[in-house]
Amino acid sequence: MTFAELRDFLASTMRMSHIYQPLLIKSLIESGGISTIRQLAANFLASDESQILYYEKRLKEMPIKVLSKHGIIARDGELVSLKVRKMTLEQKAEIKKLCEQKIQEFIVSRGLSTWDYRLLDDTAVSDVLRYQVLKEAKGRCALCGITIDDKPLDIDHIIPKAKGGKTVYENLQVLCSTCNRTKRDTDDTDFRKIIAEDYKEDCIFCKKSRGGKILHENDYAFATLDGYPVSEGHTLIIPKRHFSDYFDITQKEHIAVHDIIRIRRKELLRSDSSIEGFNTGANSGEVAGQTIWHCHIHLIPRRKGDTLNPRGGVRGVIPHRMNY
Ligand SMILES: [Zn+2]
Ligand SMILES: [Zn+2]
Ligand SMILES: [Zn+2]
Numbered sequence: 001m002t003f004a005e006l007r008d009f010l011a012s013t014m015r016m017s018h019i020y021q022p023l024l025i026k027s028l029i030e031s032g033g034i035s036t037i038r039q040l041a042a043n044f045l046a047s048d049e050s051q052i053l054y055y056e057k058r059l060k061e062m063p064i065k066v067l068s069k070h071g072i073i074a075r076d077g078e079l080v081s082l083k084v085r086k087m088t089l090e091q092k093a094e095i096k097k098l099c100e101q102k103i104q105e106f107i108v109s110r111g112l113s114t115w116d117y118r119l120l121d122d123t124a125v126s127d128v129l130r131y132q133v134l135k136e137a138k139g140r141c142a143l144c145g146i147t148i149d150d151k152p153l154d155i156d157h158i159i160p161k162a163k164g165g166k167t168v169y170e171n172l173q174v175l176c177s178t179c180n181r182t183k184r185d186t187d188d189t190d191f192r193k194i195i196a197e198d199y200k201e202d203c204i205f206c207k208k209s210r211g212g213k214i215l216h217e218n219d220y221a222f223a224t225l226d227g228y229p230v231s232e233g234h235t236l237i238i239p240k241r242h243f244s245d246y247f248d249i250t251q252k253e254h255i256a257v258h259d260i261i262r263i264r265r266k267e268l269l270r271s272d273s274s275i276e277g278f279n280t281g282a283n284s285g286e287v288a289g290q291t292i293w294h295c296h297i298h299l300i301p302r303r304k305g306d307t308l309n310p311r312g313g314v315r316g317v318i319p320h321r322m323n324y
Contacts (some may be wrong), residue, residue: 096205205294220256
């Protein structure tokens with residue numbers, strides 16, 4: 001590549017979605033045309049204003065305060081100085097060595113949590129986790145079903161990180177780029193108003209949605225343990241909006257309920273190896289056995305031997321028809 005080609009690329013060909021590309025080229029120029037990825041990352045960090053602001057704040061809140069109190073350093077506005085002014089080279093080396101030793105000891109005892117790994121979170125889905133999630137999804141988008149051959153697939157947090165969703169196996173799913181974008185762009189403000197307006201004071205599930213023991217939740221649904229469990233871990237997944245009939249569920253709620261069912265299922269399977277299957281379903285209408293008039297879906301873990309003859313499963317709602 002010639003100088004002119006590089007200049008043309010920068011001036012007209014380059015399409016930027018962030019400052020990364022010119023920053024990388026600039027860093028390479030500054031380091032004589034070649035650099036390690038680690039050094040490049042350090043240069044990126046030095047240009048990341050949000051990180052600099054973050055450490056300015058940390059510095060003021062913590063070590064500057066403490067060390068000033070002990071008379072070790074002095075702060076004058078934006079300037080910070082060590083109070084011991086005169087030291088020999090040997091003395092400086094000794095202090096530096098002591099500092100490094102203290103840092104090492106601390107990192108050994110605390111592990112990597114010494115540093116704030118928050119910012120890594122975006123990509124912190126480890127390769128192992130990514131593989132697990134993709135494998136489970138059989139290479140398909142969880143929303144539209146498109147395969148990895150047709151579209152790039154992302155690992156998505158089912159409950160978004162911004163809403164407290166964790167980067168753990170249970171909370172991860174595979175989405176195609178289109179579904180991921182749609183999910184992100186959805187504005188849920190109106191729906192929250194509907195949920196608030198439909199709230200019923202005397203409904204135990206409406207009450208639970210605001211102050212009960214909630215296992216998992218997203219904008220439209222939540223999970224809680226059944227008060228009269230059919231088996232250990234029996235969970236109810238409940239839309240937040242008050243309505244009685246399962247068939248009045250909206251698509252948004254359906255997706256939300258399904259998301260929570262999947263999270264809870266994975267959680268149960270992980271925490272209890274005796275679980276080998278599930279029954280899931282809803283009772284719609286009094287003749288079908290519904291007793292609480294706020295729609296809910298049962299997720300019932302099943303274990304070998306929990307009933308004499310499990311054959312037929314949900315067919316058992318009409319007991320003499322269960323065995324066929
Ligand atoms: Zn999709
Ligand atoms: Zn209700
Ligand atoms: Zn029920």
